Amino acid sequence: xxxxxxxxxxxxxxxxxxxxxxxxxxxxxxxxxxxxxxxxxxxxxxxxxxxxxxxxxxxxxxxxxxxxxxxxxxxxxxxxxxxxxxxxxxxxxxxxxxxxxxxxxxxxxxxxxxxxxxxxxxxxxxxxxxxxxxxxxxxxxxxxxxxxxxxxxxxxxxxxxxxxxxxxxxxxxxxxxxxxxxxxxxxxxxxxxxxxxxxxxxxxxxxxxxxxxxxxxxxxxxxxxxxxxxxxxxxxxxxxxxxxxxxxx
Amino acid sequence: xxxxxxxxxxxxxxxxxxxxxxxxxxxxxxxxxxxxxxxxxxxxxxxxxxxxxxxxxxxxxxxxxxxxxxxxxxxxxxxxxxxxxxxxxxxxxxxxxxxxxxxxxxxxxxxxxxxxxxxxxxxxxxxxxxxxxxxxxxxxxxxxxxxxxxxxxxxxxxxxxxxxxxxxxxxxxxxxxxxxxxxxxxxxxxxxxxxxxxxxxxxxxxxxxxxxxxxxxxxxxxxxxxxxxxxxxxxxxxxxxxxxxxxxxxxxxxxxxxxxxxxxxxxxxxxxxxxxxxxxxxxxxxxxxxxxxxxxxxxxxxxxxxxxxxxxxxxxxxxxxxxxxxxxxxxxxxxxxxxxxxxxxxxxxxxxxxxxxxxxx
Numbered sequence: 001x002x003x004x005x006x007x008x009x010x011x012x013x014x015x016x017x018x019x020x021x022x023x024x025x026x027x028x029x030x031x032x033x034x035x036x037x038x039x040x041x042x043x044x045x046x047x048x049x050x051x052x053x054x055x056x057x058x059x060x061x062x063x064x065x066x067x068x069x070x071x072x073x074x075x076x077x078x079x080x081x082x083x084x085x086x087x088x089x090x091x092x093x094x095x096x097x098x099x100x101x102x103x104x105x106x107x108x109x110x111x112x113x114x115x116x117x118x119x120x121x122x123x124x125x126x127x128x129x130x131x132x133x134x135x136x137x138x139x140x141x142x143x144x145x146x147x148x149x150x151x152x153x154x155x156x157x158x159x160x161x162x163x164x165x166x167x168x169x170x171x172x173x174x175x176x177x178x179x180x181x182x183x184x185x186x187x188x189x190x191x192x193x194x195x196x197x198x199x200x201x202x203x204x205x206x207x208x209x210x211x212x213x214x215x216x217x218x219x220x221x222x223x224x225x226x227x228x229x230x231x232x233x234x235x236x237x238x239x240x241x242x243x244x245x246x247x248x249x
Numbered sequence: 250x251x252x253x254x255x256x257x258x259x260x261x262x263x264x265x266x267x268x269x270x271x272x273x274x275x276x277x278x279x280x281x282x283x284x285x286x287x288x289x290x291x292x293x294x295x296x297x298x299x300x301x302x303x304x305x306x307x308x309x310x311x312x313x314x315x316x317x318x319x320x321x322x323x324x325x326x327x328x329x330x331x332x333x334x335x336x337x338x339x340x341x342x343x344x345x346x347x348x349x350x351x352x353x354x355x356x357x358x359x360x361x362x363x364x365x366x367x368x369x370x371x372x373x374x375x376x377x378x379x380x381x382x383x384x385x386x387x388x389x390x391x392x393x394x395x396x397x398x399x400x401x402x403x404x405x406x407x408x409x410x411x412x413x414x415x416x417x418x419x420x421x422x423x424x425x426x427x428x429x430x431x432x433x434x435x436x437x438x439x440x441x442x443x444x445x446x447x448x449x450x451x452x453x454x455x456x457x458x459x460x461x462x463x464x465x466x467x468x469x470x471x472x473x474x475x476x477x478x479x480x481x482x483x484x485x486x487x488x489x490x491x492x493x494x495x496x497x498x499x500x501x502x503x504x505x506x507x508x509x510x511x512x513x514x515x516x517x518x519x520x521x522x523x524x525x526x527x528x529x530x531x532x533x534x535x536x537x538x539x540x541x542x543x544x545x546x547x548x549x550x551x552x553x554x555x556x557x558x559x560x561x562x563x564x565x566x567x568x569x570x571x572x573x574x575x576x577x578x579x580x581x582x583x584x585x586x587x588x589x590x591x592x593x594x595x596x597x598x599x600x601x602x603x604x605x606x607x608x609x610x
Contacts, residue, residue, distance in 0.1 A: 008455035011505040011535030012563035016455050023500060050291045050503040052527050057503030059291075062564045063571060134294040135501070135527040138403055178294070179403070198393050198405060204293035 001027050005078060007071060012062060013047075017074065018055040023144065028132055030081070031056050032209035037077050037084050045070065051208045052133045053142070088240035090210045091128055094176065094191050095217040095225065095236075096167055098124075102190035109152045109169055109186050120188065121216055123150050128211045128241065129174065139178035139196035139204045141212065146174045158184030165191045167214065189214075192222060192229050193236060200232055211241055269337040269386065269421030275330030276414040277371070279481075282388055282407035283522075284320040287396040291526040297506070298400040301481060301522050301545035302379055303538075304441060304570070305343035309383035311578045312340035312360045314424060314431040319387030320397035322413070324380045326548065328371025329413060331382070333363045337421060338385035338431045344377020344443055344546050359435035360385070362428065377443035377546035385431050386422035400523060402482070434581045440573055446472075446552040447543045452560050454509060454532035456499060464492035464515075468533055468555060473517055475551045481523040483510075484544065486553060490515035493531065501529040507536035507544070509555075519544055519553075537563040539570045 006018040017034060020027045031051045038049060038058065045065025050057040060070055098121045099106045110117045129143040136142075151172040159182060162168075166177045168185030177183060178195040191214075195205045206212065215237075217225075228234040273280070283306070286299020300306040300323055307317045322329070328346040340360040341348050348355050350367050357380075363369070371380070390397050390408055399407025408417060424431060457465065473488035497513035504510075508520045510530040519536060520528070521544070534555060536544055547553065558566075 009452055009535075009560055010455045010503065010532070011507055012452055012537045012560060012567065014503070014505040016502060018455070018502070021500065048289055048291055050526060052502045053500045055502045057291075057505070059505070062567060067560050067564065133501075133527065134292065135525065136294060138290075138293060138295040138405070140294055203394055204290070204295070206293075208292060 001030065007074070010057060014057055014059045015067075015070070015074075016055050016057050017078075020054045023053045023132065025130060025144070027054050028130060028144075028209065032089070033081050033084060033086055034078065035209070036086060037081060038074070040084075041073075041077060043070070043073055052135075088243055090238050091241050092206065092210060092212050093215045093237040094167075094193055094212050095221065096125075096189045096191045096214045097219070097222055098189040098216055103167065103188040105152075105155070105168075105186035106188040109150055109188055112152045113150055115149070120150050123147050124174065124188065125214045125216050127174075128213050131206050131208050131210050131212060133208045134204070134206060137177075137179050137181055137196075139206065141175060141178075141195070141206050143174055143212065146172055148172055152186045154184040155186060158182055162187065163190065165193065165195070167191060192226060193234065194229065197232070205236065269333070269335040269384065271337075271384070271419050271421060272332045272334055273329055273413045273417040273419070274332055274368070274415055275370070276412065277324050277329035278327035279325040280329040280413040281323050281325075281399045281401070282320050282390055282397055282413070282419075283323045283399060284397045285318050286398050286522065287394050287400070287406070290394050291503070294526050295394060295405070296400055296403070296523055296526055297398075298406070298481070298523050299396065299398040300381065302343050302381065302542040303545075304542040304574070305379070305381045305546075306383075307574060308358070308436065308438070308577065309340050309342040309381040310387075311574075311581050312342070312358070312434045312436070313338050313383045313385040314360075314426050314434070314581070315383060315385065315387050319383065319422070320390065320407075321384075321388065322382040324371070324382065326374055326378060328380055329369075330371075330415075331369040333367045333369070334365055334418075335421070336362070336364045336428065338362055338424070338428050339369075340383050340434070341380055342383075342438070343381045344379050345375040346380045347372035347375055348380065356435070358438045360431055360433060362432045374548075378548040379545060384421045385424040385426075385428060389420040389422040402523065436577050436580070440570060441542055441546070443543075443546045445550075446554070447540075447547050448554050448556055449536045449540045449544060450556050450558045450563070450566070451507075451509065451534035451536050451540075452558060452563055454534045455502070456531040457533060459494055459497075459499070459531040460511070460533055461492045461494055464494075465533070467491050468511075468517070469557060471554075473553045473555075475547050475549050475553065477549045479547075479549060481521055483521055483524060484519040484547065486517045486519070488516070491517065491533065497531050498529055499531055501527045504528045504532070505535055507538070507541050508532045509534045509536065521545070537566065539563075539566045 001020040008016040048059040164179040167189040170185040283300045286297040393406040404410035471489040473486035478485040
């Protein structure tokens with residue numbers, strides 16, 4: 001993390017607060033704090049906030065707020081950050097079917113790491129994964145914190161279509177395809193939960209700064225929850241992350 | 250006070266509350282329902298999309314008496330064919346793709362009355378790249394995440410998430426005023442001209458320090474050509490290679506409209522309406538808001554030169570353009586019909602019903 005946050009001009013209607021030049025939980029926590037602080041302050045003329053790995057983009061309307069006013073307001077807010085009480089990040093449980101047709105590459109992952117399929121699932125479900133940011137496709141989470149024990153290189157030749165909800169591994173990253181798209185990740189499972197549903201009241205399930213945890217389900221459990229997922233009433237289990245516990249794995 | 254005479258056909262329906270319908274009979278190259286874009290969802294990875302040329306879009310809505318944020322049709326290079334199934338009022342702004350109704354050229358930057366069976370067509374491209382077609386009452390498609398904009402890559406919004414094609418029927422919303430009062434609005438558009446060489450003013454980008462002095466000098470002193478790889482997501486340019494200090498990759502961060510990315514190959518890419526929300530390439534500069542419409546109207550082969558301005562200059566230029574737009578809006582709103590006279594004329598044996606409005610200017 002930089003000693004002094006960089007305020008960078010990003011066009012005449014956005015500025016970037018850059019907190020560092022690496023991917024770290026510490027920086028992400030600061031971004032989350034700043035995002036909450038700005039949202040709470042409700043600064044007139046701030047249009048939209050986009051948190052990313054190591055920075056926060058603040059879109060603004062210069063016809064409503066002058067650049068210098070915005071700059072000093074943000075700097076003052078940053079000074080006060082320590083005094084702001086942050087709610088604990090949420091952990092969202094993602095029910096996941098592992099292996100078989102749902103995760104055709106799980107044996108590749110097991111073999112690559114000299115583990116059994118069971119051990120891969122056990123390792124993958126034990127982690128709490130920080131959502132650094134969303135992007136690539138609507139609702140796609142860039143996750144951190146996967147155990148290197150199950151790291152596996154991408155497929156040599158990417159698939160042309162991967163079903164939305166597919167859970168995969170690429171190198172030391174894990175992720176969930178939010179919509180049908182091409183891709184080269186090793187697929188180990190699939191969640192019936194929709195990360196992106198344009199007709200839902202909240203079209204995007206996840207939010208940067210929160211965590212996800214995968215929970216293994218079987219066919220029987222899938223059949224039980226399928227109707228409520230389909231009619232939009234299913235709610236993923238979510239709870240505040242225990243503070244000070246660090247990231248498992 | 251000066252008086253203007255405006256000739257209107259007699260409208261069958263004079264009241265408010267008429268819902269229109271149009272039918273696409275020719276798709277055009279890329280015909281999309283767009284509005285000012287999807288705001289507030291970039292943090293979830295949903296691109297803003299929306300119109301490329303915000304100025305022409307807003308004026309088109311102003312001319313037909315709409316709120317500035319109503320959905321319009323954006324057509325690119327080759328315009329669509331549209332048949333009107335009800336009477337209505339429309340206006341076309343932006344690049345000149347030679348619009349005509351029933352085979353007769355029609356003026357741009359002017360609100361025009363259309364009757365059932367009228368067919369709008371486009372001939373050859375004359376200036377610019379994109380035309381905006383606004384309809385009094387706006388286009389009535391469902392809002393997805395607060396917007397009617399089409400994002401084709403994600404199959405989101407607009408008409409079934411895709412470009413319009415032959416056979417599509419589109420509903421037009423309810424106009425706020427009687428159609429008669431909306432006909433004949435026009436502006437003499439002199440804020441933007443669409444030339445084949447564009448001077449794009451920019452503010453320095455968030456990664457300007459990732460370039461050598463020579464690289465920055467190259468960027469501001471060369472002419473770049475728009476390549477064939479230019480779409481709503483971004484414009485790839487070609488010209489003198491821009492030198493980095495140490496490569497073109499960064500840890501992904503946010504991308505504003507008009508951001509100029511320079512990947513490792515050293516050629517600029519201007520990020521436009523359908524840009525992804527985040528990206529991992531160095532951004533040398535950002536086109537300022539008032540010059541984005543010029544980029545939106547550039548097409549393959551056109552040349553772009555970049556000129557640096559300060560953020561203060563960019564904002565004062567933005568205020569100037571906003572004032573001009575609000576003046577134009579005022580002119581359209583305050584245009585009042587003082588007196589209407591109706592005539593029945595016979596020309597070459599055919600009967601015409603004509604009304605003449607005297608309007609206050």
